[in-house]
Structures are given as structure tokens and as C-alpha cells.
Amino acid sequence: MFRSWILAATGVLCATAVLAQDASDEYAAGREEYLVACAACHGEKADGNGEIATMFKDRVPDLTGIAKRNDGTFPLLKVIQSIDGRAVIRGHGNPMPVFGNRYRAAANGEGAILGTEAIVRGRVLELALYIQSIQE
Numbered sequence: 164m165f166r167s168w169i170l171a172a173t174g175v176l177c178a179t180a181v182l183a184q185d186a187s188d189e190y191a192a193g194r195e196e197y198l199v200a201c202a203a204c205h206g207e208k209a210d211g212n213g214e215i216a217t218m219f220k221d222r223v224p225d226l227t228g229i230a231k232r233n234d235g236t237f238p239l240l241k242v243i244q245s246i247d248g249r250a251v252i253r254g255h256g257n258p259m260p261v262f263g264n265r266y267r268a269a270a271n272g273e274g275a276i277l278g279t280e281a282i283v284r285g286r287v288l289e290l291a292l293y294i295q296s297i298q299e
């Protein structure tokens with residue numbers, strides 16, 4: 164009886180460990196994409212200190228402080244739109260690149276089984292959720 168209880172408890176512990184590992188990897192795709200596409204400007208830690216951040220007249224924003232700057236609420240839709248860029252009317256000289264078109268071009272190359280628009284939205288959403296996960 165006691166032995167089976169130990170076995171059950173060990174099983175629960177292992178399952179918990181696996182779940183915890185999955186949870187910490189939930190944002191892996193977004194993080195990977197972030198490091199490739201965004202870190203040069205926004206910094207590896209998303210603190211606005213990327214390698215080429217000093218090239219810009221305006222300060223590159225610290226992406227870990229978005230929620231704080233919005234009264235503690237992470238504006239997911241706004242972040243999605245600023246990454247996508249396609250639906251937002253932006254002034255001239257806006258240094259932040261539009262990524263929706265870039266992902267659209269990449270998705271067209273990947274073939275259209277899933278639908279280009281779905282691929283673009285998925286990519287942008289992964290990025291936005293990753294940024295949400297690193298809020299201070």
C-alpha cells in the first residue's frame with residue numbers, strides 16, 4: 164500500500180516536472196523569432212539596448228515595460244498591430260520595420276497549405292505572446 168502510494172506520488176512529481184518544462188518552452192518559437200528579427204534593435208533582453216539601437220534618433224523602446232507603461236495591462240492587440248504594421252497608418256520616418264509583409268513573403272515561399280494569412284498571423288501572435296511573457 165505504502166509502496167504504491169510512493170509510486171503514485173513519484174508519477175505525479177514526474178508529470179509535474181514535464182508540465183513545468185512544457186510551460187517554460189511555451190514561448191520558444193516566439194523567443195527564437197524575436198532573437199533573429201528584433202534583438203538587433205530592442206536588445207537580447209528586450210530592454211531597448213540592441214546592438215544598432217544607438218543608430219536611431221529616438222530611443223528604441225524597452226519591450227519588457229509595455230504593460231507598466233499601460234497601467235499594468237498588456238495591450239496585446241496594439242502590440243500585434245505594431246509588429247504586423249500592415250493595418251496601422253504610420254508617419255514617415257518611422258524606424259520600426261513592418262513585419263507583416265516580411266512574414267507574408269516568407270509564407271508564400273512555404274507553400275499555401277495552411278494559408279498565407281494564417282501563417283503571418285501565427286508568427287506575429289507568437290512574437291506578441293513572447294513579449295507578453297517577458298513583462299516586468
Ligand code: HEC
Pocket residue numbers: 197200201202203204205219221222223224226229242245246257258259260262290
Ligand atoms: C530596425 C530597428 C527595429 C527592429 C528590427 C524592430 N524594432 Fe520594434 N521598434 C523600433 C523603434 C525605433 C520603435 C519605436 C518607434 C516606433 O514605434 O516605430 C519600436 C517599437 C516597437 C513596439 C512598440 C513599443 C511600445 O512601447 O509601444 C513594439 C511592440 C515593437 N517595436 C516590437 C518589435 C518586434 C516584436 C520586433 C521583431 C519582429 C521589432 N520590434 C523589431 C525599432 C525596431
